[in-house]
Amino acid sequence: MMETLDGTEWDVVILGTGFAESLLALSLSRSGKRILHLDKNDYYGGDEAALSLSEAEAWASRFAEDAPQCRFSKASVTKPAASEAEHGNQLSSSRAYSLALAPHIIYARSNLVPALVSSRSHSQLDFQAVGSWFVVGSSADSSQVQQRLIRVPSGREDVFQDKSFDLKAKRSLMKFLRFVAAYEDQPDVWEGSRQLPFSIFLEQKFGLPASSHEPILALTMSQASAGSTSTEHALPSIARHLRSLGIFGPGFGAVLPKWGGLAEIAQVACRACAVGGGVYVLNKSIKSMTPAHDDSGPSLELSDGEKLSTTWLCGSVDDSSALRLGTNATPSSAYSTSRSISIVSSPLPSLFPPTSEGGVAPAGAVVVVPSSDASEPPVHMFVHTSDAGECPMNQSVIYSSIAMPHDSGLPHLERAVASLLGAVREQPSPQVLWSLRYQQQHADFEHSLMNAQEGVIVLSSLSCDLVLEDSSLDKVKIAWQKITGESENAFMNFDPREGANDEDD
Amino acid sequence: MTDSAATPAPKPSSSVKLVLLGEAAVGKSSLVLRFVNNDFQPNKEPTIGAAFLTQKCQLPNRTIKFEIWDTAGQERFASLAPMYYRNAQSALVVYDITKPSSLVKAKHWVAELQRQASPGIVIALVGNKLDLCEDDSTEDSQNDENAEGHEEEAVRKVSTAEAKAYAEEESLLFFETSAKTGHNVSEVFTAIANTIPETSLKGPRAGAGGGTQAAISGGQDSSRVNLTARGGDGGAKEGCAC
Numbered sequence: 144m145m146e147t148l149d150g151t152e153w154d155v156v157i158l159g160t161g162f163a164e165s166l167l168a169l170s171l172s173r174s175g176k177r178i179l180h181l182d183k184n185d186y187y188g189g190d191e192a193a194l195s196l197s198e199a200e201a202w203a204s205r206f207a208e209d210a211p212q213c214r215f216s217k218a219s220v221t222k223p224a225a226s227e228a229e230h231g232n233q234l235s236s237s238r239a240y241s242l243a244l245a246p247h248i249i250y251a252r253s254n255l256v257p258a259l260v261s262s263r264s265h266s267q268l269d270f271q272a273v274g275s276w277f278v279v280g281s282s283a284d285s286s287q288v289q290q291r292l293i294r295v296p297s298g299r300e301d302v303f304q305d306k307s308f309d310l311k312a313k314r315s316l317m318k319f320l321r322f323v324a325a326y327e328d329q330p331d332v333w334e335g336s337r338q339l340p341f342s343i344f345l346e347q348k349f350g351l352p353a354s355s356h357e358p359i360l361a362l363t364m365s366q367a368s369a370g371s372t373s374t375e376h377a378l379p380s381i382a383r384h385l386r387s388l389g390i391f392g393p394g395f396g397a398v399l400p401k402w403g404g405l406a407e408i409a410q411v412a413c414r415a416c417a418v419g420g421g422v423y424v425l426n427k428s429i430k431s432m433t434p435a436h437d438d439s440g441p442s443l444e445l446s447d448g449e450k451l452s453t454t455w456l457c458g459s460v461d462d463s464s465a466l467r468l469g470t471n472a473t474p475s476s477a478y479s480t481s482r483s484i485s486i487v488s489s490p491l492p493s494l495f496p497p498t499s500e501g502g503v504a505p506a507g508a509v510v511v512v513p514s515s516d517a518s519e520p521p522v523h524m525f526v527h528t529s530d531a532g533e534c535p536m537n538q539s540v541i542y543s544s545i546a547m548p549h550d551s552g553l554p555h556l557e558r559a560v561a562s563l564l565g566a567v568r569e570q571p572s573p574q575v576l577w578s579l580r581y582q583q584q585h586a587d588f589e590h591s592l593m594n595a596q597e598g599v600i601v602l603s604s605l606s607c608d609l610v611l612e613d614s615s616l617d618k619v620k621i622a623w624q625k626i627t628g629e630s631e632n633a634f635m636n637f638d639p640r641e642g643a644n645d646e647d648d
Numbered sequence: 649m650t651d652s653a654a655t656p657a658p659k660p661s662s663s664v665k666l667v668l669l670g671e672a673a674v675g676k677s678s679l680v681l682r683f684v685n686n687d688f689q690p691n692k693e694p695t696i697g698a699a700f701l702t703q704k705c706q707l708p709n710r711t712i713k714f715e716i717w718d719t720a721g722q723e724r725f726a727s728l729a730p731m732y733y734r735n736a737q738s739a740l741v742v743y744d745i746t747k748p749s750s751l752v753k754a755k756h757w758v759a760e761l762q763r764q765a766s767p768g769i770v771i772a773l774v775g776n777k778l779d780l781c782e783d784d785s786t787e788d789s790q791n792d793e794n795a796e797g798h799e800e801e802a803v804r805k806v807s808t809a810e811a812k813a814y815a816e817e818e819s820l821l822f823f824e825t826s827a828k829t830g831h832n833v834s835e836v837f838t839a840i841a842n843t844i845p846e847t848s849l850k851g852p853r854a855g856a857g858g859g860t861q862a863a864i865s866g867g868q869d870s871s872r873v874n875l876t877a878r879g880g881d882g883g884a885k886e887g888c889a890c
Contacts, residue, residue: 425727
């Protein structure tokens with residue numbers, strides 16, 4: 144009894160249900176506009192989807208090819224042979240997992256947080272604390288190389304209690320932390336060192352010993368190599384980290400959305416648009432687009448031949464090549480990231496010390512494995528407990544990434560996971576029960592693409608960054624303003640809906 | 649309110665996400681309207697898209713706040729339901745006891761939920777419009793002839809025994825209700841609230857406005873961060889590292 148879309152007219156057609164497209168749908172959910180939201184996949188979330196095990200395996204075979212120009216490529220799933228798997232802790236059923244293709248941390252100062260609150264979406268989401276940052280270092284003082292886990296001190300008290308720094312180093316570190324808190328006011332200290340590698344800056348200006356550089360660099364979340372992480376990039380990142388601490392409670396400054404990261408936010412956003420009357424159709428892509436002419440907007444032909452017209456067509460560059468028709472869009476830059484998702488047979492409790500006495504239990508930790516070669520990028524790992532809703536109790540999920548093409552990056556990821564599992568010093572040693580590896584390509588397009596064609600708004604896809612950047616939401620706001628013509632303080636600013644008595648607010 | 653000495657400790661409160669599924673015009677929205685507002689609209693317009701409502705249910709030892717996602721029965725492109733049953737802890741699958749095809753559709757929904765939804769989801773099968781069947785509705789005596797705009801003589805077409813046997817086979821809660829008279833409506837929600845395992849209950853979303861403790865509810869949900877509790881303990885020390 145399915146209806147047809149043939150001959151229908153819309154105010155806004157949105158292609159794809161990834162993070163940016165879904166937030167656009169949320170922002171338009173009270174606009175009274177006729178919205179059609181399509182996705183070529185049979186699941187929500189697009190490039191930011193959260194998948195069960197069987198969905199992830201199907202996804203991997205879809206993106207198994209060596210197609211470097213595609214958003215995802217070289218995907219594969221590995222499992223230890225049944226005989227290798229330790230008895231006791233085995234994989235659970237497929238739906239016990241919800242694995243995020245694009246795990247991100249969201250700092251408390253992110254512009255997303257107030258937008259979720261003012262759009263009343265936060266009450267349908269669960270956020271959890273990302274507690275500690277760690278660096279995996281090797282103490283190679285003897286012939287035996289021992290991996291060890293160094294917790295990054297994240298505030299003044301932490302520094303005082305840290306036994307790995309001597310008094311002089313502690314003083315220097317305190318001085319540095321005080322500086323970062325207000326670095327904008329002290330340009331004389333750093334302006335001259337903008338392009339300087341950050342570790343050289345730390346040594347020259349603050350006399351910080353080399354042993355402290357890796358923990359400090361870890362707070363930048365920079366995916367560049369230590370040698371190419373410049374002072375002007377590092378300072379704002381560390382300031383963001385420090386300024387986010389304590390906002391939602393003592394002892395942490397970043398959060399993650401439960402149940403699969405940004406996928407969950409995208410779903411909540413789509414639901415809000417559906418409640419507002421938006422029409423949702425999965426499994427539908429567009430075949431071609433006729434550009435706007437005279438007074439009529441773009442018209443579309445869908446994969447199964449249905450034709451429809453719209454005033455606005457919005458979607459990511461990746462979502463449909465049709466959006467690129469006539470624009471000759473070529474990326475201004477492109478880079479590849481190698482990623483893996485590993486399900487581990489232990490909850491890895493040593494990575495999740497309490498955020499503070501009586502405070503929230505952290506569900507996420509960040510582990511950085513710096514390269515011994517300053518010209519090679521580090522491996523970043525997000526470790527999530529079962530509290531994050533992505534795996535069953537007594538297991539955990541490690542999301543790893545390195546800013547390298549897959550062929551050279553994957554061995555780094557595997558070594559990093561192995562060294563982390565060794566460095567936690569658990570008996571029996573935790574095992575990887577399942578893992579998905581893939582390459583993610585990100586292409587930056589000139590901003591002019593947004594105005595390439597009348598009636599067409601191209602939303603750039605999320606970068607491979609590990610931290611959700613404010614620019615992601617800013618771009619949605621620009622698209623929303625183009626469509627509605629409203630002033631920006633109306634963006635994501637909604638009254639409570641009738642019937643939804645949120646007296647708790 | 650003034651008797652502070654006798655103020656009992658507040659009951660723990662948990663949110664439960666519930667999704668309503670079923671064929672068009674079986675009375676899904678009417679069931680919710682009866683539960684939330686204790687009201688009934690005889691000629692209710694069909695739901696467009698979806699609706700979201702909340703209602704509390706008091707149990708002896710805790711308060712359950714239902715977050716109810718009401719989907720349109722005449723879902724046009726079969727694409728909405730997956731985003732609603734994702735992470736739902738409970739589902740109410742509704743059919744019309746005067747319309748056998750609606751039970752067939754209900755069985756499809758149950759199968760889809762068992763295949764796709766959260767493994768521990770609590771499903772209630774509900775046969776609605778009990779008021780239309782004079783023969784066996786004992787409690788509900790006043791029946792309008794043309795209730796809910798039915799033209800033909802509405803009589804029971806799905807026997808209680810048949811639906812109940814199916815529900816038992818699939819381990820579903822089972823009720824026959826009348827959104828019109830209110831018969832059994834609150835019982836459905838109470839039964840769902842009682843069936844949800846304690847371990848899967850989450851704390852109140854969006855905090856209860858009680859300072860930092862609101863972010864942490866009764867041990868069940870010690871990992872939840874309250875985004876509206878800006879400031880945290882000891883006042884917001886912005887850039888507090890220094």
